[in-house]
Amino acid sequence: MATLSVCQVPSSGFSFENCRRNALLEAEFVKQGHKLPVAKKTGTTIVGVVFKKNGIVLGADTRATEGMVVADKNCSKIHYISPNIYCCGAGTAADTEMTTQLISSNLELHSLATGRLPQVATANRMLKQMLFRYQGYIGAALVLGGVDCTGAHLYSIYPHGSSDKLPYVTMGSGSLAAMAVFEDRYKPNMKEKEAKQLVRDAIAAGIFNDLGSGSNIDVCVITKNKLDYICPYDIANKKGVRTARPPGRPFKRSGSYKYKRNTTGVLTETVTPLELEVVEESVQTMDTS
C-alpha cells in the first residue's frame, strides 16, 4: 500500500488493516509481560533558510535520543532526495529515514520519466500526500529545501501532512530556541556566509538549550551551480573539553579522568599467570559459497 508511482494504483480511502493487527499484537505482548519496543525519536533541531533569492542553507544537529539516553552521538539528519534537493528530518528516526528514501527513489523515477531535474514542489507534494495518507502515524517532521529551474524553495512538512512554504523554518524539539535566533537576526537576501553563520547559530542555540539536541552541527548549502554537504560544519561539543570556562580566560582542558599510578598507594603486588590447557583444537572453514 505504500509505493507510489511504481506498481498498482492504491485503492481509494484509508486502509487501517494494520491498526487492528497492531492492537492484537500489543495485547498479546502485554499479556506475556513484555513491553513493545519504543520508536527511536530524534529529539532534534533542524532549520532551513533561503538566502539571496537563489540559495538554500539547511542545518541540523547530530544527536539521536532513545528516551533519555543518547543513542547515536553523530547521526546524519540531512537526507538526500535528489542532486538538487535535500531534506532534514525530525521525529521518529526510522520514519524520516524511510520516508525520505522512498520519495527520493520515486522522484528519481519521475525525473527519468520527465527527462528533467526534479522540482522541489514535486518532492513537497509527494511527501505531503504520503504523510496525510497515514494520518500522522508516520512521525516525520521535515524541512525540505532545494534549488530547481524555478528558483530556491524551502518547505516545512508536518507529520499530519500539512506544509508551509517560508523563507526560514525550524522543526524538532529545539525548534523554539532556533526560531528565536531566526526571528532575531533573519534578513531577506543575505549572503551565503551570513546565512551559514545564522544557521550555525540557530542550531547551536538548539544544541545548548534543548536536551534533545546535541553534539555537532551539520550544514548543507544548495545553490544553482553547487552543492556543499558539510558534515560536520562545527564540532560544538568535543569530548573532554568543558565549554563552561571562566570569562576572559582561554579554553582549558578540564583535566583527564585518568589518575596517575600510585595515586592510591600499592601495598603488595602479586602476579599469578593463569595456566590454561588446550583441550581441543578444530578448524572450521568459512562458507564462502
Place this chain on the structure above:
Amino acid sequence: MDAGSFKLNFWANGPKPGELYSFPGATGSTIPGCGPVRHTLNPMVTGTSVLGVKFDGGILLAADMLGSYGSLARFRNISRVMKVNDCTVLGASGDYADYQYLKQVIEQMVIDEELLGDGHNYSPKAIYSWLTRVMYNRRSKMNPLWNTVVIGGVYNGESFLGYVDKLGVAYEAPTIATGFGAYLAQPLMREVLEKKATLSKDEAYELLERCMKVLYYRDARSYNRYEIAIVTESGVQIEGPLTSETNWDIAHLVRSGFQ
C-alpha cells in the same frame, strides 16, 4: 522475627509502591459549608512569560501587560511587575488572581516592616527565601498559588535575581525566563551572556527588547505592550508601557496556492 509475618501497622492498607494514591481530603469532598474547600486549582486569568537579566550595577525585569482568559486577550493593560521596596521588584506569570493576593500580602508585610522603624528593609534575597517557603508549603497542602515568580533587586551593592514557581522550585541565575520565555528568550539571553560575562545597562536593556520582540512574534498568548523594571543602587524605576517594533515583511514572501 519472621520477616514474612512482620507487619507494619501504619502501612497496613497503604498504597503499593508506584501506585497512584489519592490523598485523604485532597479532593473537594469535605462537607459543604464547613471551612474552605481546597483543591489543586486551574488558573483563570493568566500572564505569560517574565524575563529577568542581571547587569553591572543592577537588574532588569520585563513582562508584558496582558491577562489572558484562556485564548482570549481579556485584560490588555494590567501590570504584572510590582515594586516591593526601594531595592526589590517582583514579576509574576501564571494566575493573576493569585498574584494579586500575593501582592496584597507582600505590601502589608512591607508596611509592617516600615512601622517597626528599625532602619531595616526586606532584601531581595529575604523576599525570595520567604516566598520559596510559602510556595512550597502551599503545594504540599495541595493548594498552590499558581504562579511562577521572578524576584530581582540590588542590596548592599550586589544584584540578585531569583525564580520561584508553584511547586516551590527555586533558583538564582544571571538570566531568568518563565513560561514560553524559557524556550524562546533564554537561548538568546544565554548566548549574549556567554560571550560577555557582565553587561552594561544599555546592553541588557537592548537584550530584553529583542527578547520581548521575539516573544511577541512567537508566543501565541503574548501582547505587544510591556513594562521594564530597572533596579539599581539608586532605586527602582518601572518603565512602561513600551512597544516592540515589528517587521512583517515576510508576509509578502508567503504565497498560498499550488505548492
